[in-house]
Amino acid sequence: MEELEHQLRAFRIQNCRCFCCSVDHIHPETKAPLPCDRELILEAVKKWYFQDISSAQEKEDEASDEPHWEKFNRTAQQELLPIVLDSVGTGRTCMSYFSTLVWAASLPSLIFWLPAYVENEHGFEGSHLIVWWVRCCLHWATFPLGILWYFNVYWWLCLLGLRMDRCCQGKRLLISCLLLLPLFFLGLGPAYVVEFSRAATETPSLLPVLPFSLLLAAVFSQRCRLFGARSPDPPTSAQPAEQRKDENESVDATSQANLPRRDAAPDEDLVSCTF
DSSP states (O other): OHHHHHHHHTOOGGGOOOHHHHTTTBOTTTOOBOOOHHHHHHHHHHHHTGGGOOOHHHHHOTTOOHHHHHHHHHHIIIIIHHHHHHHHTTSTTHHHHHHHHHHHHHGGGGGGGHHHHHTTOSOOOTHHHHHHHHHHHHHHHHHHHHHHHHHHHHHHHHHHHHHHHHHSTTOHHHHHHHHHHHIIIIIIHHHHHHHHHHHHSOTTOOTTHHHHHHHHHHHHHHHHHHHHOOOOOOOOOSSOHHHHHHHHHHHHHHHHHHSOOTTOOTTSOHHHHHO
């Protein structure tokens, strides 16, 4: 994700390369000459942004393609960058889908205690029966909560590993081995504490509720932090709003004039239809 942001901030269409350029515009199998896709794309960008050039001297100077390309570069860096970063986020967006998957996969195991309850194998009545059900629910919910907490710790250690890798170049294997120990204790430790407290006590005791509540609060605090974090506002251009509106309308008009219409002839040139 960090590399993606750096690439978009330093994007320049002049530096882009394509397959045809890598093989010197000769097909590797048939040895036939290949048209340069890069030249077609650059020409299309020039055609799209031609009407958006404010200087009349630049329009008359056919040898100067820099204004068109720089205009496209600014569009990618200032307008495309915040859209892409807002859509992909930091990579933690998948945690929301993963949490739903974990809870859905854990629901069938909730009926594990129903036969014992129906056949009265627990032997409890009144308030003790309620405590028994609470302990059963704690035992069921510990697994999904432990998995979610484990992946949160895993994410933190991944970020820590990236920072350590910048400081210690070429020692990724050592860093990975060093992070295994905190991953085991911090990731799996809380769930084991809850299960140990449940197994070490009998039904009338509600002692397992304390470590379970701490685990529950930790998981949901991270979940609220994930959904409550707002993406940074996209950087606004220094141009006035009216000028930006005029530029967008000019670009749209240029695109409609150059892109093929629905009623275009079927034998029209493929390159013209593409660009």
